[in-house]
Amino acid sequence: MxxxxxxxxxxxxxxxxxxxxxxxxxxxxxxxxxxxxxxxxxxxxxxxxxxxxxxxxxxxxxxxxxxxxxxxxxxxxxxxxxxxxxxxxxxxxxxxxxxxxxxxxxxxxxxxxxxxxxxxxxxFGWILKPKDFEIGLDVYLTDIKRIPASSIDPTIKNYHWMDLVTGMFKAYEKGHHTALLVDEHNNITEGPGFNIFCVDETGIITPDTGVLEGITRQTVFNLAIELEINISKKPISAENLKKSKELFATSTAGGIMPITKISGDIIGLGNVGNITRQIHKLYWQKHSDSNWITPINNILK
Amino acid sequence: MxxxxxxxxxxxxxxxxxxxxxxxxxxxxxxxxxxxxxxxxxxxxxxxxxxxxxxxxxxxxxxxxxxxxxxxxxxxxxxxxxxxxxxxxxxxxxxxxxxxxxxxxxxxxxxxxxxxxxxxxxxFGWILKPKDFEIGLDVYLTDIKRIPASSIDPTIKNYHWMDLVTGMFKAYEKGHHTALLVDEHNNITEGPGFNIFCVDETGIITPDTGVLEGITRQTVFNLAIELEINISKKPISAENLKKSKELFATSTAGGIMPITKISGDIIGLGNVGNITRQIHKLYWQKHSDSNWITPINNILK
Known part of the structure; x- marks a missing residue:
């Protein structure tokens, strides 16, 4: 080694x-x-x-x-x-x-x-390093179909990633940070290790089906409710994705991560949006809230 | 161990x-x-x-x-x-x-x-042991969709088997030998480690898409041509599968294996068909044909 x-x-x-x-x-x-x-x-x-x-x-x-x-x-x-x-x-x-x-x-x-x-x-690893938070992610929207739920139950967290890895290669080859896959109707699904959220005039939206039920994804629902921001699950087309006011990705590997570009094209104003900032801030605040955390020393005492 | x-x-x-x-x-x-x-x-x-x-x-x-x-x-x-x-x-x-x-x-x-x-x-392992050749396989036809080619290229032999393993569990639980998966149109695809072939009045048929391009599958084409039996690739519905005169599976793990039942229902006359026997016989004859084999000692000499 x-x-x-x-x-x-x-x-x-x-x-x-x-x-x-x-x-x-x-x-x-x-x-x-x-x-x-x-x-x-x-x-x-x-x-x-x-x-x-x-x-x-x-x-x-x-x-x-x-x-x-x-x-x-x-x-x-x-x-x-x-x-x-x-x-x-x-x-x-x-x-x-x-x-x-x-x-x-x-x-x-x-x-x-x-x-x-x-x-x-x-x-601890980051999909988007904290120093790059204000720059945000540039996510390549591929035409690769994420393995559908009719084949593999996405609620079972699994290592069937060849579609996601192929997406990563395509994204890297074109100079983007990571990739996003679609479903059989060309609606947005997820990327390698992250869920995605759009912000539009109605509030926050995330794809309803064909994605991992991420713990951080569920956390965003809890945080949005606490912040009194409307949030829902529904299909997101590529067109609606690109018209979003804000976009962010969620993952255990880095938490709440702004997406400022899709396939190189600027989303919204091209910077980190206000709702993304609020969710991000509250997410990290919860890291010192005893209802959300378990000290290692308490487990080992 | x-x-x-x-x-x-x-x-x-x-x-x-x-x-x-x-x-x-x-x-x-x-x-x-x-x-x-x-x-x-x-x-x-x-x-x-x-x-x-x-x-x-x-x-x-x-x-x-x-x-x-x-x-x-x-x-x-x-x-x-x-x-x-x-x-x-x-x-x-x-x-x-x-x-x-x-x-x-x-x-x-x-x-x-x-x-x-x-x-x-x-x-060497067998999906169907030689002693059970005359009995044949009882294959459970599931409603599980094999991971589609739009997600994972099936021509890349891969370990994305959770759909196939789920099929195996369902087959075993119902008392069958192995499982068969379908595609998004409910046409037949493949089972865990094997391709499938039907025999009807037109000859031999195997699914055209969404399956591994098995070496034994290709071998069957070569053998059928040598035997002057008509063979083609096209979609096979569940209905046509069950109406077959003969069925067989192909795999490196056992070669040519008769299927005599689908989900417990008898196929054809319920025994090993004539065309299956011809393909099976020629397949094993090729195991002593120098055009098809490579002696280990020749490689190591």
């Missing part, structure tokens, strides 16, 4: 190890069939943010995949907290994963495999 | 290891984004079957994923042959894989990762 290998700690096969030593069998169906689910929670200033919501979704996803997680909520919290503590990170990105595991003698029957739970912590 | 762990040899990180020791980093995007491609070739009586065709497709897939394989054809052949030879298998299933690899510092840009090539051999 070279020096640029991400620092961090993992929990795998029941043990804590350096992240560079955390490996899975190449026969794990989580790799050979992407038969796995995961969730990512972040830690800011030694506090988990909305930890129980991420664990709720993770447990739900494992049930939907017919492999309900056998680790209890408290055990999982301790594992995640130790991954961060052992790494020495104040701010971190913590991923919990469950794969289908390895089946005896390469048996094709997924019921014969033993599920495999693991977790790891890496330094 | 317990006794039931599959026997075999892998090549990974440039070394040959016991399959039970072959592992990849949990940060490999091949795992965390299923950003990988693969191919599977089989070995029968110490001969690879259609090796160059599998390598052609593998190289094509790596190019389409913008990570052209850096290993030459001859190097790859030697790696695959040694995986089999070191395992001591006469009959084997040999998988070659290329993942996007790990990116420095968990960077989201896939261009920064270093692709990771690996391979492994396991004992």
């Amino acid at each position: 070279n020096d640029s290998f991400p620092q961090g700690t993992a929990w795998i096969d029941g043990k804590f190890v350096k992240l560079s030593e955390a490996k899975i069998s190449i026969l794990d169906w989580g790799f050979l069939r992407s038969d796995a689910t995961y969730d990512v929670v972040h830690v800011w200033k030694n506090n988990f943010f909305q930890l129980d919501k991420h664990i709720d979704r993770f447990f739900e996803s494992t049930k939907k995949l017919r492999m309900p997680c056998q680790i209890t909520r408290n055990e999982l919290k301790i594992i995640l907290a130790k991954c961060v503590k052992n790494s020495g990170f104040e701010n971190a990105y913590v991923e919990m994963i469950q794969t289908r595991g390895v089946s005896p003698n390469f048996d094709r029957d997924p019921r014969k495999a033993t599920p495999n739970v693991m977790a790891f912590a890496v330094p | 317990n006794d039931s762990f599959p026997q075999g040899t892998a090549w990974i990180d440039g070394k040959f290891v016991k399959l039970s020791e072959a592992k990849i980093s949990i940060l490999d995007w091949g795992f965390l984004r299923s950003d990988a491609t693969y191919d599977v070739v089989h070995v029968w009586k110490n001969n690879f079957f259609q090796l160059d065709k599998h390598i052609d497709r593998f190289f094509e897939s790596t190019k389409k994923l913008r990570m052209p394989c850096q290993i030459t054809r001859n190097e790859l052949k030697i790696i695959l042959a040694k995986c089999v030879k070191n395992s001591g298998f006469e009959n084997a299933y040999v998988e070659m894989i290329q993942t996007r690899g790990v990116s420095p510092n968990f960077d989201r840009d896939p261009r920064k990762a270093t692709p990771n090539v690996m391979a492994f051999a396991v004992p």
